[in-house]
Amino acid sequence: MKHAYVFPGQGAQFPGMGKNLYDTNPTAKDLFEKANEILGFRISDVMFTGTDEDLKQTRVTQPAVFLHSVIAFLCGAEGAKPDMVAGHSLGEFSSLVANGALTFEDALKLVYIRATAMQKACEQNPSTMAAVLGLEDAKVEEICKAVSEETGEVVVAANYNCPGQLVISGSLKGIEVACERMKAAGAKRALVLPVGGAFHSPLMAPAREELKAAIEKTTFSTPTCPVYQNVVAKAVSNPAEIKQNLIDQLTGAVKWTQSVQAMVADGATNFTEAGPGKVLQGLIQKIHKEAVVNGIN
Incomplete structure (x- = not known):
């Protein structure tokens, strides 16, 4: 019987x-104040009193979800020793604080x-x-590939939820x-999401380069337990591999279904989900x- 801690992403x-x-x-108060200092603006004020609109900006959303998740874990699961961790997209950074691969400060900066x-x-x-509901994964992949080939547009499967x-x-x-x-093929729904852009697709290549440079300069420690990373959907404990998978994740798919199956x-x-929502x-x-x-939140 093993206990996994998981961490949510944007949304x-x-x-x-x-x-x-x-x-x-x-302790939570100290960590929030430390975060305000690191970021150079009071993200805690945006989190506590900002509107939905304020929180929707990617540059605010990601550190906000990270902070809520990590602080909930550090304060609500005190002394907890996870057997394994995983995070959905952005949540992977939270999971790497939980297993000691990254410090709170370094993870927040990244x-x-x-x-x-x-x-x-x-x-x-x-x-x-x-979001595509009610179709087999293979069918979704097949349609994405066909549309890309026929139109020259970028379309890929991004999150296997x-x-x-x-x-x-x-x-x-x-x-x-x-x-x-997708609808013509029998999907129950195919619904455009209110997001800022094409995350986990080749269109994130410019961001990948910037993140890669920052990750390569950051020290990653050997974790206390494996992290099941989005792009490989299996247990990883080697710091060099963890770094590479984090870089690849920006343009690669979030294999959440496969990660949970591997953990099981x-x-x-x-x-236990640590952070906002369920x-x-x-x-x-x-x-x-x-x-x-x-959950702990």
């Missing part, structure tokens, strides 16, 4: 996030570099993502054509019905 944010931690826990680089890439290349729920990513035109094809195969029975708890139960899930 889990909400106004007021983390305020309760700040108000009730002195998250902020990643967020600003992704925001810039989105502005350079207007693009989007769409759970069976029957896959997010695709690409150019505005490519996603529009792909959504029509390696003995995970209990999953999205991962829901996905994990769809991937493995017997899993025991809970």
Whole structure:
């Protein structure tokens, strides 16, 4: 019986996030203040009193979700020794603080570099993502490939969230054509998402270079337990491999379904989601019905 800790990504944010931690826990308050100092602006104010719109900017969303997740873990799971960790997209950075591969400070700096680089890439290349429900993964992949080949537009499978729920990513035109094809092929829904750009697609290549330079300069320690990384969907403990997978993740797919299946195969029975919302708890139960899930926020 193994206990896995998992960490959410962009989209889990909400106004007021983390305020309760700040108000009730002195350690949490110190960490939020340290984050304000590192970032050079009071992100805690945006989190606690900002609007949905304020929190939607990628350069704010990513550090906000990271901070809420990591501080919830450090304060709510004190003394916890995870047997394994994983994070959805951005959440992978939170998971690397939980297993000691990265310090809180270094991870926050990398998250902020990643967020600003992704925001810039989105502005350079207007693009989007769409959720496809009710189609087999292989069918979604086949349609993405066909649309790309026929139109020359970028369209790829980006987030394998759970069976029957896959997010695709690409150019505005490519996603529009792909959504029509998905519906024609029997998808229950093919819905364009309110996101800033085509995350986890080749259109994030400019951001990848910037993140790569920052990651290569950062010290990664040997973790206390393996991380199941998005792009490989298996246990990784080697710091050099962890770094490379983090870089590849920006333009590669988030294999969440496959990561959870690998964790279960390696003995995970209990999953605790640390951070805002309950999205991962829901996905994990769809991937493995017997899993025991809970959350700390």
